[in-house]
Amino acid sequence: MARLSSDERRARLVQAALRVIDRDGVQGATTRAIVAEAGMSLASFHYAFRSRDEMISELIAFVVENEQQVSLAAVRPGTDIRTAVRAGLQAFFELLVSNPTREQALFELMHYSLRTPELSELPRAQYASYFRVARVLLDSGAATAGVTWSLPIDELARILIAFTDGLTLAWLADRDDAAAAVVMDFAADTISALAVPIRTKEHQR
């Protein structure tokens, strides 16, 4: 293993841990499994991190920080708001189908954090990040569709995340694509029903 800066080594361990958690779950992410994935020795782990929990903490912080830039590309300009919302949900769903264990790992990390006193505040940040992403998507979607929301954006964001969470859990359990589509249609219908057209100058008489 080449010589690395402290930050770089920590980052590589976090990346390796993410891959292990993806594959074997949080419980499978032992220190030995992580260093094997990273191609390091066990000593390197405890040189970089004081403890396993410290690494998990940094891992969750990384995940929270980096998941906001995931699916912003799904917003297409010029579409009506119902289509835009539905497309956004579809993009998320396809991400889920293509990588189910990843979404599952995020849930597992949340539950692990809730059970670990030193990490118990992290889920709050995790969901704050989710809500932030949802707000951005809803905002940009509304802007390109020329509408505004009749509900505060914070409340709408939480509703959207509730849909994606509920959708994800049920699909992870029974892998019913058609049923998932029904939920997404319902979500798109009900959320877009809260959009009101902007009365621009050219629309006024």
Place this chain on the structure above:
Amino acid sequence: MARLSSDERRARLVQAALRVIDRDGVQGATTRAIVAEAGMSLASFHYAFRSRDEMISELIAFVVENEQQVSLAAVRPGTDIRTAVRAGLQAFFELLVSNPTREQALFELMHYSLRTPELSELPRAQYASYFRVARVLLDSGAATAGVTWSLPIDELARILIAFTDGLTLAWLADRDDAAAAVVMDFAADTISALAVPIRTKEHQR
């Protein structure tokens, strides 16, 4: 420990395991912790169950079987459908607030099952049970309110469960009661909007 029938012993161990999982999570439910909670010796465990996974399997089956009778009492006759749906959600939410670790444990059991090949089919049954409960509640609620649903009851049940799951996860993360109320209001509004009044004889002209 008094002499017990095989079924009785298994049942007591499952009950003890449920309490331990409630308190310490699935990972904390070791064979030793379970028998300590049940007041038995370690030998009794492996006399009753071939392995820990066999016990977990029976535990999940028990949970799935017994959770359907939880909140049927929330259906009050004579109320309109929007009020009935909102009250049902409120009843669930209060159950969640009064016993957060229990709901968390159910999620953890699901994720544990998904990661364990021999148990990987159980989440499907778990959600099938959720959907069944939701169907019964929606049916009886519609009956007392004198409406029918304009969507197939299966689809509606899945939507309702998506709401409760999404609601639960976000609340477990940030414990925001007011935000949860917003989601419940939205769910009650949008679901009750799918109810159509039954055209009874006395309403016909």
Place this chain on the structure above:
DNA sequence: AAGCGACTGGGACGATTGACCCAGTTCGAG
């Protein structure tokens, strides 16, 4: 009363875990 099978207590097992330690090696600054 005797005997058999159900059941238990206590100990032990091998494996795995997070953490630690220390003697070495390597690299960059001076």
Place this chain on the structure above:
DNA sequence: CTCGAACTGGGTCAATCGTCCCAGTCGCTT
């Protein structure tokens, strides 16, 4: 070139895990 700090390999530790075993006890049947 030298020296000190960054870093690594390999071994070890105590704790904990699921599982197993066996001698003994209990209660029911005959």
